[in-house]
Amino acid sequence: MSRSAxxxxxxxxxxxxxxxxxxxxxxxxxxxxxxxxxWVLAGANGAGKTQLLKLVAGAxxxxxxxxxxxxxxxxxxxxxxxxxxxxxxxxxxxxxxxKYQRYGWNMAVERIVGTGLYRTDIPLDALTASDRGxxxxxxxxxxxxxxAARRFLSLSYGERRVVLLARALLSRPRLLLxxxxxxxxxxxxxxxxERWLGRQKGPLPWVLATHRMEDVPPSATHALVLDGGRIVxxxxxxxxxxxxxxxxxHRRAALPKRSRxxxxxxxxxxxxxxxxxxxxxxxxxxxxxxLTVHAGELWVIHGRNxxxxxxxxxxxxxxxxVAVGGTIVRAGAAAGVPLEAFRKRVxxxxxxxxxxxxxxxxxxxVVQSGRYASLGLNEPxxxxxxxxxxxxxxxxxxxxxxxxxxxxxxxxxxxxxxFARALVRAPRLLLxxxxxxxxxxxxxxxxxxxxxxxxxxxTAVVVSAHRPGEWLKSAxxxxxxxxxxxxxxxxxxxxxxxxxxxxxxAR
Numbered sequence: 001m002s003r004s005a006x007x008x009x010x011x012x013x014x015x016x017x018x019x020x021x022x023x024x025x026x027x028x029x030x031x032x033x034x035x036x037x038x039w040v041l042a043g044a045n046g047a048g049k050t051q052l053l054k055l056v057a058g059a060x061x062x063x064x065x066x067x068x069x070x071x072x073x074x075x076x077x078x079x080x081x082x083x084x085x086x087x088x089x090x091x092x093x094x095x096x097x098x099k100y101q102r103y104g105w106n107m108a109v110e111r112i113v114g115t116g117l118y119r120t121d122i123p124l125d126a127l128t129a130s131d132r133g134x135x136x137x138x139x140x141x142x143x144x145x146x147x148a149a150r151r152f153l154s155l156s157y158g159e160r161r162v163v164l165l166a167r168a169l170l171s172r173p174r175l176l177l178x179x180x181x182x183x184x185x186x187x188x189x190x191x192x193x194e195r196w197l198g199r200q201k202g203p204l205p206w207v208l209a210t211h212r213m214e215d216v217p218p219s220a221t222h223a224l225v226l227d228g229g230r231i232v233x234x235x236x237x238x239x240x241x242x243x244x245x246x247x248x249x250h251r252r253a254a255l256p257k258r259s260r261x262x263x264x265x266x267x268x269x270x271x272x273x274x275x276x277x278x279x280x281x282x283x284x285x286x287x288x289x290x291l292t293v294h295a296g297e298l299w300v301i302h303g304r305n306x307x308x309x310x311x312x313x314x315x316x317x318x319x320x321x322v323a324v325g326g327t328i329v330r331a332g333a334a335a336g337v338p339l340e341a342f343r344k345r346v347x348x349x350x351x352x353x354x355x356x357x358x359x360x361x362x363x364x365x366v367v368q369s370g371r372y373a374s375l376g377l378n379e380p381x382x383x384x385x386x387x388x389x390x391x392x393x394x395x396x397x398x399x400x401x402x403x404x405x406x407x408x409x410x411x412x413x414x415x416x417x418x419f420a421r422a423l424v425r426a427p428r429l430l431l432x433x434x435x436x437x438x439x440x441x442x443x444x445x446x447x448x449x450x451x452x453x454x455x456x457x458x459t460a461v462v463v464s465a466h467r468p469g470e471w472l473k474s475a476x477x478x479x480x481x482x483x484x485x486x487x488x489x490x491x492x493x494x495x496x497x498x499x500x501x502x503x504x505x506a507r
Contacts, residue, residue, distance in 0.1 A: 007075070008035035008203045009088060009175040014069035016062045018051055018229075021408050025051050026062075027229045033175065033205050038197075040216050040237060041209040042245045043226035044440045045412030049209045050093060052226065053177045056207070057091040058082025074174060087119040090168040093179025093209075094411045094438055097160055098355035106153040109144075109163050110135055116170035138166040142192060154281050157351050157434060158184040158305030158466065165193065176206040180411070182215045183437040184351070186305045186466045190215075211412070211440045213246040246441060267295030269331060270429050270460050271316050276326040278308075278315050285311045286484045288326075295428065296476075298452075298461040300492070302468040303481035309464035310350070312481070313431045316462065317348055331428070343373035347422030350433035354414055359407030363417050366406055367392050370421035392420040396450070411438040419447055423454075430454060432463040436470070448474070 011033045018026040026048045033039065033056070043049050054060045055070075058081075062068055072079045079085060099105070099121075105112075111123045113135045118124065127135070139145045144162050152160060161184050168176065182190050197217040200206065210216060216237075223240035225233040233240055271293050278286040286308050293299060293316075301309045314320050315328065318339045322328045333342035347370070357366060361376055367389040368381045381389075393399045396416055406414055415438055422430060430451065436444045452474055455461050465471060468478070472492070480488040 007174065008205055009085060010034050010073040010205075011056055011175065012069065012071040012073070013056070015065065015067040016055070016070055017065065017068065018048075018055055018060065019063045020051070020060075021405065023408070025229055026055065029055075029231060031224060031231065031234055033207065035203040035205050036221075037205050038200065038217070038219055038221045039205075039207040040220045040223045040240070040242065041207055041226070042211075042223065042240075042242055044245070045211075045416070045438075045443055046410045047226040048229040048410075049226055050095065050179055050410055053091060053093070053179050053207065053209060056082075056175075057089050057177055058086040059091070085174070088174035089177065090116075090171050090173035090175070091177040091179070092164055092168045092181055093177075094183065094351075095179070097157075097164055098351075100152055100160070101352060101355035104153070106151050108148070109139070109150050109152055109155070110148045112152050112163060113138060113167045113170060116167035119171055134170065135166075138170045139163075141169075142166050142189075151281060154283070156306045156310055158186055158189060161185060162189055162305070173204075176204060178206060178208045180209055180211065180438050182210065182212075184305075184434055184466065186303075189305055190466075211246060211438070211444075213243055216242060216246070267458055269294055269329075271331065272327075272329045273315070273322070274327045274329075276315065276328060277323040278311055278320050279323060280311065280320065284484060286315065289479075289481075289484075289486050289489075291479060291486075291489060293429070293460050293462060295458045295460050296455060298455045298471070298475045298477070299463070300468050300471045300475045300478045301462065301464040301481065302466070302478065303487070305466075306483075307481040308484040309481060310352075310433055311484075312479075313348075313350065313433050313462065313464055316429075317346060317431055318343060340373060344371070344425060345428045346373070347425070347427035347430045348373075348433075349415070349418045349422050349431070349435045351437065352433075354411075354418055357406055359405065361406050362402065363398065363404050363406060363409070364389050364393070364402040366417055367420045367424050370424040388424050389420075392424040395423070396420050396446075412440055412443065415439055416443060416447070419450075423450075427454075427459060430459055430461045432461065434464060434466065436465075436467075444470075 013029050013031045016029045041049050051060060055062060062070060070080065072082055072085045074085055105122055107123060114127050114131055115123055117131055136145065139148055142162050142165065147159060147163060161181065182193060194217060198219045201219055220237045223237045223242055224231060225245055269292060273289055273291045276286055276289045277284065301312060303309055311320060330342045333339055357375055365377060368385045369376055371385055371388060393402055396419060398416060398420055451461055463471060475492045477490060478492050479486060
């Protein structure tokens with residue numbers, strides 16, 4: 001091993017298993033990560049990918065066993081636990097990102113990135129001039145210098161992801177674990193990260209978990225595929241059956257109802273924005289946006305990270321108000337009618353909703369809460385609540401998970417639960433914010449088909465997407481946002497999915 005390679009971690013697992021809440025999650029795992037190796041980690045939702053990464057990172061502990069070995073080698077120092085090397089491992093994924101939302105960690109971006117220097121979750125000391133220089137360089141490398149003074153929770157989901165990547169890289173890790181990090185990134189930021197991964201051909205070992213074949217970096221040297229918590233392939237990437245796991249299921253999912261959606265006549269107006277301006281924490285996020293959504297329409301909202309997509313959806317839902325000079329009109333929510341009356345006929349799937357839900361709630365309770373547009377239940381569920389939840393769970397194949405706690409599920413499984421919650425009251429309007437983040441290809445196909453069935457039946461759908469091409473054959477209309485302004489609003493164009501929008505700074 002070269003001298004430079006000894007500065008990076010080698011991790012060896014042998015016959016390691018993991019149980020959570022009495023259930024087997026990982027089974028008899030044998031895997032070695034060596035300096036210079038760059039791994040792609042694949043598998044369906046619930047296969048155990050995130051738990052395997054957390055096991056390597058030292059965030060969870062394996063089931064005790066006389067056969068199990070977990071060794072960490074750094075230089076000539078060998079450890080049988082991750083305690084001595086845990087700070088040398090950078091782990092970035094949706095669960096870590098959601099912690100900032102869940103705990104309200106809303107410091108300035110500069111402070112968040114600076115925690116990478118000291119390898120802490122939150123800032124403990126004031127930054128030095130040297131610290132600020134290194135932070136500025138890290139943000140500049142990812143082209144997000146303009147975010148330094150912004151509060152972290154004021155950023156879009158994708159902007160948060162880029163900031164946390166800068167934090168991870170600033171920590172100068174000896175092992176880098178990336179769990180679905182390309183989710184939520186626009187085309188330009190995805191390309192930046194892919195170029196960075198492509199340049200990493202030195203001794204730094206990394207592992208990238210993904211559900212998409214197009215996200216597999218050419219520089220990857222190895223692949224590991226999990227199925228039901230077991231390794232079914234571990235070896236050279238060029239011989240790996242990645243397309244079988246990342247691509248083929250989605251291609252098999254036929255979507256014959258697309259044309260029915262595209263040609264459906266628009267119905268009644270469900271929500272209308274007129275010259276809407278929206279401010280968050282004193283900053284303008286949307287400016288002069290007008291939009292009318294009718295029953296049966298399928299709108300795709302797209303644009304750069306920070307262009308205002310999430311804010312638009314949350315404004316439609318009622319989380320944000322429209323400033324004086326603009327208006328919003330919602331069907332069934334006239335003056336004097338509580339907003340909750342409108343929300344009870346709206347289905348919402350969004351990253352912030354997934355982060356905000358109490359993790360101890362059962363899947364069944366989460367879905368039941370959709371009937372009241374609440375986080376959890378204020379009263380015991382009625383018979384009608386239970387029956388509706390059972391139907392929604394069965395429709396999405398989630399019945400076996402009904403008694404599980406939300407926090408026990410994989411990120412993709414939890415996203416499916418949010419879909420069931422959104423559908424539990426036969427919504428008139430469905431608002432989807434990056435709905436397929438963390439979802440495997442087979443589930444993407446099934447969920448897309450379900451959304452199209454609803455649209456064909458008259459439900460209006462508004463979806464924000466950084467991969468809008470997935471909706472090209474389904475959508476009736478599109479809104480392209482650029483720095484909080486509408487660049488195009490109208491019937492779907494054939495060029496949907498190309499990178500047209502400029503850089504934005506709104507959320």
